[in-house]
Amino acid sequence: MSPEHGRWMEAALDEARNALADGEVPVGAVAVRAGVIVGRGRNRTMELQDPTAHAELIALREAAAALRSWRLIGVTLYATLEPCAMCSGACVLARIDRLVYGADDPKAGMSGSLASIPDDPRLNHRVDIVRGMLADECGALLKDFFRARRGSPDAPASG
Numbered sequence: 001m002s003p004e005h006g007r008w009m010e011a012a013l014d015e016a017r018n019a020l021a022d023g024e025v026p027v028g029a030v031a032v033r034a035g036v037i038v039g040r041g042r043n044r045t046m047e048l049q050d051p052t053a054h055a056e057l058i059a060l061r062e063a064a065a066a067l068r069s070w071r072l073i074g075v076t077l078y079a080t081l082e083p084c085a086m087c088s089g090a091c092v093l094a095r096i097d098r099l100v101y102g103a104d105d106p107k108a109g110m111s112g113s114l115a116s117i118p119d120d121p122r123l124n125h126r127v128d129i130v131r132g133m134l135a136d137e138c139g140a141l142l143k144d145f146f147r148a149r150r151g152s153p154d155a156p157a158s159g
Contacts, residue, residue: 005078005100008032009134012078012102015042015055016141022047026141029055029079031063031072031096038075039063055079056087060094071095080138082109082131088117091127100130102138 008030015028019042031039041058045051056079064070076098077091082105091099091111099111099118110117111129118127 005133008078009102011037012080013137015040016080019043020145026145027055027081029059029077031059031075031077033075038066054087056083057090060090076100081105082113083111084108085110091118092123092125095125096127098128100133102134103142
């Protein structure tokens with residue numbers, strides 16, 4: 001795997017840590033084109049009370065604004081957690097080139113675990129997927145968050 005992937009995944013992990021500091025599920029994402037971050041995102045669903053405020057969508061929205069195009073050709077999206085159905089579909093619709101993610105999501109992941117929307121040959125665009133980049137670090141952040149949440153009597157039931 002490319003050392004560049006590790007560099008950008010570290011930036012996504014920084015975004016996940018920012019989400020954690022805000023009390024959100026610690027997922028982060030960055031969109032990169034030509035060696036430059038063009039979009040950053042972290043989970044903000046609770047802050048914004050918006051079920052679509054996932055890290056990946058926020059990063060893709062920022063990238064589209066920065067590049068002034070909804071077609072994100074040449075963009076690689078780095079996400080700390082395997083994208084859900086909504087975010088996996090957004091990767092296809094945005095026409096990104098590549099998705100690189102850290103931890104698998106066996107309960108909701110739609111980029112390899114339950115299904116694989118981004119590289120489904122039935123769709124009009126396919127996204128290359130690199131799985132497991134810094135998976136241990138990405139997974140540990142999430143496991144620690146949920147372990148702490150389960151241990152707190154005043155924690156919300158879901159997040």
